Amino acid sequence: MKPCAGFARKRAWKASVKSDVNKTTRGIQSRNREEVTARILAAAEKVFAEFGYAGASISRIAAVAGLPKSNVVYYFETKEALYRRVVGEIFDIWRAAADSIATDNDPIHALGDYIDTKLDLARTRPYGSKVWANEIIQRAPIVQDYLEEELRSWTENRIAVIDAWIENGQIRPISPRHLLYAIWAMTQHYADFTHQITTLNDGVELTDAQWNETKAAVKDLLLCGVALPDLNRA
Amino acid sequence: MKPCAGFARKRAWKASVKSDVNKTTRGIQSRNREEVTARILAAAEKVFAEFGYAGASISRIAAVAGLPKSNVVYYFETKEALYRRVVGEIFDIWRAAADSIATDNDPIHALGDYIDTKLDLARTRPYGSKVWANEIIQRAPIVQDYLEEELRSWTENRIAVIDAWIENGQIRPISPRHLLYAIWAMTQHYADFTHQITTLNDGVELTDAQWNETKAAVKDLLLCGVALPDLNRA
DNA sequence: TCTTTTTCTGACCGATCGTGCAGAAATACC
DNA sequence: GGTATTTCTGCACGATCGGTCAGAAAAAGA
Incomplete structure (x- = not known):
């Protein structure tokens, strides 16, 4: 990496x-x-x-x-230098999590793996996600250069892959950009809003089984809008 | 209200x-x-x-x-009292936005209206959403009582409505809780992460047309997983 | 008008902040 | 052993913080 x-x-x-x-x-x-x-x-x-x-x-x-x-x-x-290192680490981890999004891979499996990995990270590295969220909410006062240099090109590469899937007729012609935003939003929600989710779970953290349910539900909701119409769908 | x-x-x-x-x-x-x-x-x-x-x-x-x-x-x-008022305002607004989620309403239209309203709020009241996100990220050190008293019961009422829709066969049997989380995550993402989205939009804010595309894309992705299978779907 | 209440403001306090710095302590090198 | 380098730490500085308070200014009530 x-x-x-x-x-x-x-x-x-x-x-x-x-x-x-x-x-x-x-x-x-x-x-x-x-x-x-x-x-x-x-x-x-x-x-x-x-x-x-x-x-x-x-x-x-x-x-x-x-x-x-x-x-x-x-x-x-300085405090700022330490902060930049912390933010950089979570970004590198997230970037690696999207390695499955490649033209040669099957779209549904690739996106499913991405969602799974991102939700695993939401559970194992929730603090990094929260730091990133805080930084973006506050308009990236410290890592704006990084957004423009690294995030922008990286995002456009992923969009190109999804566009290729669409052109090959492998998925429905959804908006690749909004699909990426949707995946980011939902997976990071389970990290950033862990406390709210826990409170709504009677104050106890999600169990292994509940995390598996979450993975299935997120993939069900998102990939249902991506997959080609299946006439045999129940 | x-x-x-x-x-x-x-x-x-x-x-x-x-x-x-x-x-x-x-x-x-x-x-x-x-x-x-x-x-x-x-x-x-x-x-x-x-x-x-x-x-x-x-x-x-x-x-x-x-x-x-x-x-x-x-x-x-005190600073804390002022903060509580600010957080309370955005919560009241969000609560009113979900009025359409009622048993008597058509599920797809009701959820679509909820998403539309929430995305309008993401555009017109982005600061409130960011304050809420910050508070939850930091484990609600100031409004935890409110989460337990107000948010918990309110959420369960909405889940009951969606469960009723499922029992009536009006929508697919998805997990109501994860559907709510998905709507919250995606709509609030466009408020909390406005700066990231703007940066990925070449640094210019979304236009009216782009916001309409966003509404359509979000509803398309989410409601596709909710609606009953339509054999005529293209 | 005179009194009372409400509104507004500058000065101030103790606490905490990020950071610079001198020098002690530990380790590496010869 | 001795010297050099790296590692570590206590202390002090200026700045800013939330909040208090006395009292001025304005408005209301009589």
């Missing part, structure tokens, strides 16, 4: 050049660096999701990660 | 009792009060949407409303 280069723009580690030069001789330190940064990123994803960008304080992120505030600043020089 | 009493809980105006008693004799002052509070509420809805609860400062809301900060505090004693 292509790394999210756009988000690293403002990162210029004093140490990174050196550690690239002497990479083989400094294994232990590098491993610790990765462990700590991973712990900070996980904590940041959770805190940014639960409090928003403005409401998330570095000290709270540090507390969740079990580190002093200064240590977080040491690894991620 | 039933007012949103739950959100007024913590409001206890020093003046409200008096102004109720002498309502007829104090027309001018009351009118001003309503004008100013309306302007504050509009500004607050916008600022809460764009910066989140933590990021929205009273001084910024006041600046947007064209008032000194102290004046905002005078009318809404």
Whole structure:
């Protein structure tokens, strides 16, 4: 998977050049660096999701990660740089989830796999989705460049695939763009609005069985509008 | 439309009792009060949407409303009280939008009207939707009581209506709960993610024609999974 | 007019924020 | 061992926050 280069723009580690030069001789330190940064990123994803960008304080992120505030600043020089890394991670994950949308694949299976994977991510990585939602709601004040450079071209490539399916007569001639938006909306809804869904589920989180029902229902609703008319449909 | 009493809980105006008693004799002052509070509420809805609860400062809301900060505090004693009023307003509007979901109405038309109205609101009142999304994403730290008291019963009533439609054989036996979630997700997506959609539209807002296409596409996708099989479908 | 009530505002307080920085502590390198 | 580099941390600074309060200004009531 292509790394999210756009988000690293403002990162210029004093140490990174050196550690690239002497990479083989400094294994232990590098491993610790990765462990700590991973712990900070996980904590940041959770805190940014639960409090928003403005409401998330570095000290709270540090507390969740079990580190002093200064240590977080040491690894991620500014709050904004840390935030960009968090947003970039979820975007990379989402992008990989759409690998099944390729011209050679069967449309219904490909879209079904995409929905399944995206709903799995809604369950396993809900914080990342919430951070993304917050950023977009607030008009992408920090990652707007990324929307224009990466998201735009990526989206148009996927639309081209769906258009090809339509031209080949493999699916109904629906609007590819609105289909993508529909999939994004419904799958991310189950991540971003987890709390509402849980409250409407008598306050208890969805069970494995309920998540499977959700997957089936979402695919049923969405793909019913995509699949070619089946005269044998009950 | 039933007012949103739950959100007024913590409001206890020093003046409200008096102004109720002498309502007829104090027309001018009351009118001003309503004008100013309306302007504050509009500004607050916008600022809460764009910066989140933590990021929205009273001084910024006041600046947007064209008032000194102290004046905002005078009318809404705390930031939290002002926020509750804003969230309550959008919820009341959304609740009214679902009036068409009644047993006696034709399912397809009723759901289509609901989707149309909700998408109109996504265009005309996008800030309210964003405030709601932010609140839910952050696990409803301020209006959780309202979710449990109002949203839960309201949702179950709508589910009962859809269940009745299914029992009458008017629609396919889909999951009413997931259908509601799907409608919420897709309609609110066009409000909450307006900025992403605009960016993917070459940076220009959707035109009237594009909004009509959106309505048609959303209804096509969703209602196709709801309507009974039509053997004449092209 | 005089009094009372309501409306409005600037000044201020304690708390928290992001971040810079000096220097301690730990590790790597020779 | 000693030196250099990286890692880590406490402290301090200016800015901004939500909210209080005294009192001015305006309106209402008599």
